[in-house]
Amino acid sequence: MTSRTPKILMLHRVLPHYDPDNYYFQRGTAISWQRFIQLLDHIEKQGFQTRPISALSDSPQPDSIYLTFDDGYADNASVFDELLRRNMTATLYPAMDFVRTGFSPIDDMAWHLMVASSLPDEIKQSLINGRLKKLLRKLSASRYRSLRQSWFHIETDAPSVFLTESQLVHYVHRGIELGFHGVSHRPLTALNEKEIKHELELGMAWLRQLSPSPIHSICYPHGKYNALVLCITRCYLHIHLTVDTPTTDSQVYSRIFFQEMGSLP
Numbered sequence: 001m002t003s004r005t006p007k008i009l010m011l012h013r014v015l016p017h018y019d020p021d022n023y024y025f026q027r028g029t030a031i032s033w034q035r036f037i038q039l040l041d042h043i044e045k046q047g048f049q050t051r052p053i054s055a056l057s058d059s060p061q062p063d064s065i066y067l068t069f070d071d072g073y074a075d076n077a078s079v080f081d082e083l084l085r086r087n088m089t090a091t092l093y094p095a096m097d098f099v100r101t102g103f104s105p106i107d108d109m110a111w112h113l114m115v116a117s118s119l120p121d122e123i124k125q126s127l128i129n130g131r132l133k134k135l136l137r138k139l140s141a142s143r144y145r146s147l148r149q150s151w152f153h154i155e156t157d158a159p160s161v162f163l164t165e166s167q168l169v170h171y172v173h174r175g176i177e178l179g180f181h182g183v184s185h186r187p188l189t190a191l192n193e194k195e196i197k198h199e200l201e202l203g204m205a206w207l208r209q210l211s212p213s214p215i216h217s218i219c220y221p222h223g224k225y226n227a228l229v230l231c232i233t234r235c236y237l238h239i240h241l242t243v244d245t246p247t248t249d250s251q252v253y254s255r256i257f258f259q260e261m262g263s264l265p
């Protein structure tokens with residue numbers, strides 16, 4: 001019997017050191033470099049083969065493990081260098097607007113909260129527990145900037161934490177696969193049919209410019225999908241990924257949220 005639950009790991013950032021005060025470690029969206037190396041050593045020791053997400057369409061190989069990185073963070077450059085050095089691979093899901101503008105509302109707010117002690121502690125708590133994040137993820141960058149100004153009197157943007165397009169091209173040509181993860185990174189379930197199609201047309205055209213190989217997969221921003229989203233996205237992409245929650249559709253793959261603490265896959 002072949003397993004219907006392939007080992008697909010969900011990662012975001014890989015930062016030099018573990019820091020319990022860092023927003024990304026608190027949200028579980030960063031692991032330390034040490035933890036990353038522990039994972040790669042484990043993969044080698046177990047005899048697993050890292051495969052790109054497109055390989056999910058082939059007949060399943062029991063030794064497969066799939067590493068996925070969401071959002072396109074700049075620290076992934078050293079990650080890919082290390083993977084390629086070990087003849088390993090991964091699939092990257094960059095959000096188009098984050099890469100092209102070097103800006104994301106949630107990452108901007110996280111940076112301001114980490115550097116500015118003047119911001120209220122409740123704001124930090126609500127970003128970490130997801131309440132503020134839920135609000136921010138639906139905002140356009142311009143709406144966010146205007147609210148940031150009126151709420152906190154902050155005018156400057158955080159420095160970019162994202163890879164550039166030329167870095168994406170560099171890694172794609174060396175064997176890192178790209179998949180679709182939205183243009184604005186807003187949940188597709190918050191958009192209407194026309195807006196979902198617009199994200200797909202725009203985002204897919206962008207990915208095709210960057211990648212010589214076809215784009216096969218979508219990783220839903222924030223893991224969010226519903227019947228309408230599935231129906232539309234199926235016309236564009238045949239492999240569908242969500243976060244670590246159980247899937248409500250047999251054609252959507254759930255991922256293992258790989259964090260600093262916890263067992264190895």
Ligand SMILES: [Zn+2]
Binds near residue numbers: 070071181185221222
């Ligand atoms: Zn994302």
